[in-house]
Amino acid sequence: MTIKWYPGHMGKAHQQISELIRTVDVIIEVLDARLPASSSNHMLEELRRNKPCIKVMNKNDLADPVVTKAWVRTFEKRTGILALPLSAKQHREVNQLIKLCQRLAPNRGKPGRTLRAMVVGIPNVGKSTLINTLAGKCLAKVGDKPAITTCAQQIDLRNGIVLSDTPGLLWPDMSDQVAAYRLATSGAIGAGALDYTNVGLFAADFMMHRYRELLMDRYKLADMPDSATAILERIGRRLGCLVAGGEVDLHRAAEAFLRELRAGKIGRVSLEEPTQISTQVIEEN
Ligand code: G4P
Numbered sequence: 001m002t003i004k005w006y007p008g009h010m011g012k013a014h015q016q017i018s019e020l021i022r023t024v025d026v027i028i029e030v031l032d033a034r035l036p037a038s039s040s041n042h043m044l045e046e047l048r049r050n051k052p053c054i055k056v057m058n059k060n061d062l063a064d065p066v067v068t069k070a071w072v073r074t075f076e077k078r079t080g081i082l083a084l085p086l087s088a089k090q091h092r093e094v095n096q097l098i099k100l101c102q103r104l105a106p107n108r109g110k111p112g113r114t115l116r117a118m119v120v121g122i123p124n125v126g127k128s129t130l131i132n133t134l135a136g137k138c139l140a141k142v143g144d145k146p147a148i149t150t151c152a153q154q155i156d157l158r159n160g161i162v163l164s165d166t167p168g169l170l171w172p173d174m175s176d177q178v179a180a181y182r183l184a185t186s187g188a189i190g191a192g193a194l195d196y197t198n199v200g201l202f203a204a205d206f207m208m209h210r211y212r213e214l215l216m217d218r219y220k221l222a223d224m225p226d227s228a229t230a231i232l233e234r235i236g237r238r239l240g241c242l243v244a245g246g247e248v249d250l251h252r253a254a255e256a257f258l259r260e261l262r263a264g265k266i267g268r269v270s271l272e273e274p275t276q277i278s279t280q281v282i283e284e285n
Contacts, residue, residue: 030121109160200254
């Protein structure tokens with residue numbers, strides 16, 4: 001099944017971002033550390049021109065640390081852009097971002113010379129969470145529905161930095177269906193756009209090949225079933241997703257499995273590695 005997703009208000013995003021970029025000193029691009037290529041938008045590279053940019057690899061607490069290190073090296077080597085893995089919920093980690101902004105715009109952030117930064121990214125990567133942590137209080141709305149932030153704000157961090165929150169303005173590239181399925185697995189795509197069973201099968205197939213031990217440990221599997229459907233059935237049975245007659249409800253099993261995967265209950269998992277993504281995509285991002 002093809003996943004299509006294009007929220008209406010994203011149509012004017014290109015224009016808004018282009019205008020905002022002119023007014024800022026540093027761009028903070030928020031990516032999901034579990035899928036740094038699929039959660040980026042190649043348009044940003046074009047729009048940012050030569051503005052300094054930091055790639056924040058958020059939700060690092062959920063990603064495979066070895067893979068994240070490989071991504072940081074790849075971004076820096078191939079694009080020259082600094083990548084900072086962090087968890088937007090952790091003040092200590094987020095403070096490194098302030099220091100990095102100051103390093104990229106050394107003449108700013110002083111009295112009379114405000115450092116202006118903007119936070120961009122596709123929906124649900126954690127932009128609002130990051131802004132709230134940076135600001136030290138709840139300013140931007142955080143929610144479980146992608147694209148929940150709907151109006152632009154300026155946020156004075158009172159340390160010489162003013163943040164411009166561009167609300168969920170980038171959109172993922174859905175022309176690549178593998179990327180779309182990775183996004184759906186991570187929870188970045190609105191539930192209305194996808195079929196849970198198909199996404200659950202995609203995720204089960206991925207986990208069976210890449211994180212076999214984690215899967216076996218979490219669901220106490222004595223042996224690895226030989227198909228994604230059989231895995232979902234075993235998981236569904238273990239989690240009690242049954243219909244009358246004792247059959248597994250595959251849809252509910254997929255939902256429960258995805259919920260656990262997204263919450264990190266199975267372990268720290270990365271959905272893509274630099275070696276799986278073409279050089280061109282990484283350089284565009
Ligand atoms: P957005 O503005 O880019 O759309 O994203 P937002 O901050 O709303 O975050 C989307 C979801 O991701 C929220 O979960 C948020 O808590 C979670 N999140 C953000 N940063 C991190 C992180 O570093 N690690 C982890 N594990 N999760 C993160 P939610 O369940 O949709 O909302 P809530 O119940 O947590 O409020």
